[in-house]
Amino acid sequence: MVSKNQIKVIASLQQKKYRALHQMFVAEGQKVIQELIDADFELVQLLVTEAIFESVVSDKKTLLTAAELQKISALNAANNCLAVFKIPEPKPIIEKGxxxxxxxxxxxxxxxxxxxxxxxxxxxxxxxxxxxxxxxxxxxxxxxxxxxxxxxxxxxxxxxxxxxxxxxxxxxxxxxxxxxxxxxxxxxxxxxxxxxxxxxxxxxxxxxxxxxxxxxxxxxxxxxxxxxxxxxxxxxxxxxxxx
Amino acid sequence: MVSKNQIKVIASLQQKKYRALHQMFVAEGQKVIQELIDADFELVQLLVTEAIFESVVSDKKTLLTAAELQKISALNAANNCLAVFKIPEPKPIIEKGxxxxxxxxxxxxxxxxxxxxxxxxxxxxxxxxxxxxxxxxxxxxxxxxxxxxxxxxxxxxxxxxxxxxxxxxxxxxxxxxxxxxxxxxxxxxxxxxxxxxxxxxxxxxxxxxxxxxxxxxxxxxxxxxxxxxxxxxxxxxxxxxxx
CATH class of the missing domain: 3.40.1280.10 (SPOUT methyltransferase, trefoil knot domain)
Structure with a gap:
C-alpha cells in the first residue's frame, strides 16, 4: 500500500523545485523503467497496478490501484507502473568526440x-x-x-x-x-x-x-x-x- | 459577438467526424492564420480578442472574450485569435519529384x-x-x-x-x-x-x-x-x- 503522504511527495516530483528538494524523479512505463534499472539508476520505489503486480520481480514494488496511479501520473493515460529514482550525481565532462x-x-x-x-x-x-x-x-x-x-x-x-x-x-x-x-x-x-x-x-x-x-x-x-x-x-x- | 451555437460548432471541429461533417477546420495564432489566408484557404470566420481586435483587418472578424476563446481553443493557453477555414478540395496527385x-x-x-x-x-x-x-x-x-x-x-x-x-x-x-x-x-x-x-x-x-x-x-x-x-x-x- 502507498500512503497519502507518499502519493503527495511523488506527485510533487512533476515540479522541478520538488525534484531538486528530494533529489528524485519519476519514470513511467515498463520499458523506460527497465532501461534505467539496467543502467544502474538507484530505484527508490516501484508502484505497480494489479494487472502486472505478480509478474514484476523487485523488493521495491508496491501495489496501488489504477485510480491512484492516474492521480500521480504525468501522462493523460497512465501506464501500469511508475518508478521513483534517485537523481544520480553528475559525472565529470570529458571533452572528447x-x-x-x-x-x-x-x-x-x-x-x-x-x-x-x-x-x-x-x-x-x-x-x-x-x-x-x-x-x-x-x-x-x-x-x-x-x-x-x-x-x-x-x-x-x-x-x-x-x-x-x-x-x-x-x-x-x-x-x-x-x-x-x-x-x-x-x-x-x-x-x-x-x-x-x-x-x-x-x-x-x-x-x-x-x-x-x-x-x-x-x-x-x-x-x-x-x-x-x-x-x-x-x-x-x-x-x-x-x- | 459569437452565439452559443457558433461556439458549439467551432468547439466540435476538434473532432474529426465534425470536421468531415462541416468540411471546416480550425487554426490558431496569427502566424498560422496569416499563412493560410495568403495561400488562399477560404476563411469562414475569424474570432479575435480585444487585445488585437482593432489591429486586425478582415470583414470576417468577430470579437470574443479571452474566456470564450479558451473554451473553444485546443491549446492549453489560447492565443488571441482563432480562425475557421473551409477544408479545400483535394488537388490531383502529380507523381513527380x-x-x-x-x-x-x-x-x-x-x-x-x-x-x-x-x-x-x-x-x-x-x-x-x-x-x-x-x-x-x-x-x-x-x-x-x-x-x-x-x-x-x-x-x-x-x-x-x-x-x-x-x-x-x-x-x-x-x-x-x-x-x-x-x-x-x-x-x-x-x-x-x-x-x-x-x-x-x-x-x-x-x-x-x-x-x-x-x-x-x-x-x-x-x-x-x-x-x-x-x-x-x-x-x-x-x-x-x-x-
Whole structure:
C-alpha cells in the first residue's frame, strides 16, 4: 500500500523545485523503467497496478490501484507502473568526440527527441544551458523512450563552457555555410538554439564555425530544433558509418 | 459577438467526424492564420480578442472574450485569435519529384513536424495511409507552424497507390542498405512507418528499395519517425543543394 503522504511527495516530483528538494524523479512505463534499472539508476520505489503486480520481480514494488496511479501520473493515460529514482550525481565532462550543446531549448518533447538522436548516433554527452528544460521533467523522461539511461547531461553556464573548450564549436545559423559542402570533423561541439530565437547573441560570438541547412525554395522560416539536430548530427556522422 | 451555437460548432471541429461533417477546420495564432489566408484557404470566420481586435483587418472578424476563446481553443493557453477555414478540395496527385508517404503515423506532433521538414526541403506532396492522423487535427495544424498552407496532402489506400506508381519506392528498415552509401535518385517516394510498428508487412513487400539509417554503437531501438524523416529527406536532397 502507498500512503497519502507518499502519493503527495511523488506527485510533487512533476515540479522541478520538488525534484531538486528530494533529489528524485519519476519514470513511467515498463520499458523506460527497465532501461534505467539496467543502467544502474538507484530505484527508490516501484508502484505497480494489479494487472502486472505478480509478474514484476523487485523488493521495491508496491501495489496501488489504477485510480491512484492516474492521480500521480504525468501522462493523460497512465501506464501500469511508475518508478521513483534517485537523481544520480553528475559525472565529470570529458571533452572528447562529438557533443551537443543546447542553448535554451524549452520544449520537453524536443529535449527528449534530441536525447534519442544522440543515443542513436553514439553521442553520450549533452551540454545544456541553465535555461534549458530540466532533464527530469516527466515529459522529457517519457519522450526519450529510455535513451535517458545512457546519456550524460550537464547543466552549466554555456558561454563559460564554450569559451574554455579546446573542441571546435559549430552552430546552425541562417547565414552559415552550406553544411552539405562543409568538411566536418569527428570531434566537435554542435550548438542548437532556442525554439523561437535560435542561438543567442552571446553564444553566436563564440561559435566560430557557422553552418546552415540549405532550404529548398520554400518560404518556411525554420525547422523544428529536433529536426535540425537530426540532420546536423547525421551530417557529422555520415562519413564514419562503415560499410 | 459569437452565439452559443457558433461556439458549439467551432468547439466540435476538434473532432474529426465534425470536421468531415462541416468540411471546416480550425487554426490558431496569427502566424498560422496569416499563412493560410495568403495561400488562399477560404476563411469562414475569424474570432479575435480585444487585445488585437482593432489591429486586425478582415470583414470576417468577430470579437470574443479571452474566456470564450479558451473554451473553444485546443491549446492549453489560447492565443488571441482563432480562425475557421473551409477544408479545400483535394488537388490531383502529380507523381513527380520527391514525395513522402506515411504508413499509419498516429501522433499529431509527428505529422506536423514532418510537414515542416517537407516544406523546408521543397517537397509539396505528402501521401498518407487512411489510418494516418488527420491533417486538420488542431495539434497537427499547430505543429506545422504554417507549413500546412503550402503542402498538398492526400489520404488514400497506400498499398494500391504504391502498387501503381512509376516512381521508385524507398523505405527505412532495420535491415536495409546503409543510406549513407546508397546512390539516391532525385525522384522517389519515401515511405515512413508507424511510431510503434514501423512499415507494415503489406507495404514492406512493395518497397523495393530498403534503406537504413546506421546506428552508432548504441542499444536504442528506434529513432522518432520525424527524426528519421529529417535524416532521410536530407540524404535525398543533399546532392542537389547548389553551392
Amino acid at each position: 562529438l557533443m551537443l550543446a543546447l542553448d535554451d531549448v524549452r520544449d520537453p518533447g524536443n529535449l527528449g527527441t534530441i536525447l534519442r538522436i544522440c543515443d542513436w548516433y553514439g553521442i553520450t554527452q549533452l551540454i545544456c544551458s541553465e535555461q534549458t528544460v530540466d532533464l527530469y521533467n516527466p515529459k522529457v523522461v517519457q519522450a526519450t523512450m529510455g535513451s535517458i539511461a545512457r546519456m550524460h547531461v550537464h547543466y552549466l553556464d554555456l558561454e563559460d563552457f564554450l569559451n574554455q573548450t579546446q573542441l571546435p564549436v559549430y552552430g546552425t545559423f541562417m547565414d552559415g555555410k552550406n553544411i552539405y559542402k562543409a568538411t566536418l570533423p569527428e570531434e566537435a561541439i554542435i550548438v542548437l538554439g532556442n525554439e523561437a530565437n535560435g542561438i543567442s547573441q552571446s553564444i553566436r560570438k563564440i561559435t566560430k564555425n557557422k553552418i546552415a541547412i540549405p532550404r529548398f525554395g520554400s518560404q518556411t522560416e525554420s525547422l523544428n530544433v529536433a529536426s535540425a539536430a537530426a540532420i546536423v548530427v547525421s551530417e557529422f556522422r555520415r562519413g564514419f558509418s562503415g560499410k | 520527391l514525395m513522402l508517404a506515411l504508413d499509419d503515423v498516429r501522433d499529431p506532433g509527428n505529422l506536423g513536424t514532418i510537414l515542416r521538414i517537407c516544406d523546408w526541403y521543397g517537397i509539396t506532396q505528402l501521401i498518407c495511409s487512411e489510418q494516418t492522423v488527420d491533417l486538420y487535427n488542431p495539434k497537427v495544424v499547430q505543429a506545422t507552424m504554417g507549413s500546412i498552407a503550402r503542402m498538398h496532402v492526400h489520404y488514400l489506400d497506400l498499398e494500391d497507390f504504391l502498387n501503381q506508381t512509376q516512381l521508385p519506392v524507398y523505405g527505412t528498415f532495420m535491415d536495409g542498405k546503409n543510406i549513407y552509401k546508397a546512390t539516391l535518385p532525385e525522384e522517389a517516394i519515401i515511405v515512413l512507418g508507424n511510431e510503434a510498428n514501423g512499415i507494415s508487412q503489406s507495404i514492406r513487400k512493395i518497397t523495393k528499395n530498403k534503406i537504413a539509417i546506421p546506428r552508432f554503437g548504441s542499444q536504442t531501438e528506434s529513432l522518432n519517425v520525424a527524426s528519421a524523416a529529417a535524416i532521410v529527406v536530407s540524404e535525398f536532397r543533399r546532392g542537389f543543394s547548389g553551392k
